[in-house]
Amino acid sequence: MQDRSASWTGIARVGRRLRRPEALAFLPAISLLAYWLGGEMHLVLVALGLPLIYAVAGTFEEGETAGLRDRLDELALRPQVIAALDAVLADGGAGRTTGCLVLQFDEMEKLLDRHGRAAQTEVLARSGERLCAALREGDVVARLEGGGFAVALHPVRRLDLESMIQLAARLQAAAAAPISLDGVRLYVTCSIGFCLAARSPAPRGRAMLDAAQVAADEAQRNGPGAVRAYAPEMARKRADRDALRELLEVALDGGQIVPWFQPQICSRTGSVSGFEALARWQHPDRGLIPPSEFLSAIEEAGLSERLGEVMLYQALTALRQWDREGFSVPSVGVNFSVAELRNPRLVERLKWELDRFELAPSRLSIEILETVVAEGASDVVVHNIAGLGALGCGIDLDDFGTGHASITTIRRFALRRLKIDRSFVTRADEDRDQQTMLAAIISMAERLGLETLAEGVETPGERVMLAQLGCGHLQGFGIARPMPFAEAVTWLQSQGTRRVSAARRGSRGI
Helix, strand or coil: HHHHHHHHHHHHHHHEEEHHHHHHHHHHHHHHHHHHHHHHHHHHHHHHHHHHHHHCCCCCCCHHHHHHHHHHCCEECCCHHHHHHHHHCCCCCHCECCCCEEEEEHHHHHCCCHHHHHHHHHHHHHHHHHHHHCCCCCCEECCCCCCEEEEECCCCCCCCCHHHHHHHHHHHHHCCEEEEEEEEEEEECEEEEEEHHHCCCCHHHHHHHHHHHHHHHHHCCCCCEEECCCCCCHHHHHHHHHHHHHHHHHHCCCCCCEEEEEEEEEEECCCCEEEEEEEEEEEECEECCHHHHHHHHHHCCCCCHHHHHHHHHHHHHHHHHHHHHCCCCCEEEEEEHHHCCCCCHHHHHHHHHHHHCCCCCCCEEEEEEEEHHHHHCHHHHHHHHHHHHCCCCCEEEEEEEECCCCHHHHHHHCCCEEEEEEHHHHCCCCCHHHHHHHHHHHHHHHCCEEEEEEECCCCCCHHHHHHHHHCCCCCCCCCCCCCCCHHHHHHHHCCCCCCHHHHCCEECCC
């Protein structure tokens, strides 16, 4: 096993040398040597084969890119960290101990979206150098598969919680220094989890590294820039989260999570102007579970895109069915998460779905939280929102007034409507300050050429006041509560909502 490991190490070392641009200097000499030893045939073989070998090794890559990869390749990998920890743990009787740290960069996806893969590689390479410089000789720094780093500390006689926290802070400070790239200064932060040898779940390097990884995951959930020490309950929480993820996957695949539909009406005529699709979980044992109890779990489990696919399919199915039954429902609104908006193929996927259901893009309203716009969306998100607007979908800015979006950011996106948050609507018929705020928002929207919809309308007084102030559309319990599809059909029948014409409805092929 050691011979095989040494062989792979030697091959990797030769490959790194071949990737260096200066290796090209030997190409003429090798060609002449081949001709001298074997004649023209060997010269032809070398002339054709050697450039291919160089190309595979990456010699012809740009010097900077190859250099970055070299700097990353010089770091250890997971097996070396485990071996270093095992060596100290096996020699525990010598009175020395160790610790393991795992560093994970915060919002690395956003960095990748905005600046690309080369910038990500540069950040990792420079961060690896800085971490090595901030540690002692003998400490092992390894790069991990997900873009983070692991550190196995050289054995010491005394290592406690306080010293590990101080070390973590020093590593964070080293990684936090700005990185200049193509005239742009990049700032990154990292969350760190660590495990002391005395608290390792088992006296093995792998168990210690896994424990540090669990702590790092917990730190990143509480980040950015958080530090967490491993504790046994973290493993139990992780197991619970894994079990919940599996339960959520079953619910999504099994049709337990479905949209309920809340009507939106025109404030002037009272006619239905659309529905919003809201996720509900019909659990087979626990009954109806409200979104406040599972939406955050779906986001943490990385299932936001899967939920979006389910909601979009069900919403378009409902819209198509309403058309077939003769109801006039101009559009349906679906909430889109940040994870969905980061998908570079989002516009293409939505166009395919709309074509499949033979629905005009104007029949779909894309609801985006104001916080997504206010916090500085990535280039991919901005491109997708612009693409959806160009496709013809309506773009609604949800919960307006809570995310501090400026007029500049509002104008940056092809918005159709502002959805005024319910906090501005409550007691609007009684509170003069509320009326002043609403009037200002509605006036601003009119000047920007945007429609308005008030959320959380609960009383007849609020409904009348909003209509008087000029708010175009209303939604809330005072109109109707969210309801399953079958109840929505009954509600539409009670409203006398019938189809006017296919042209007005914007459907295709009906």
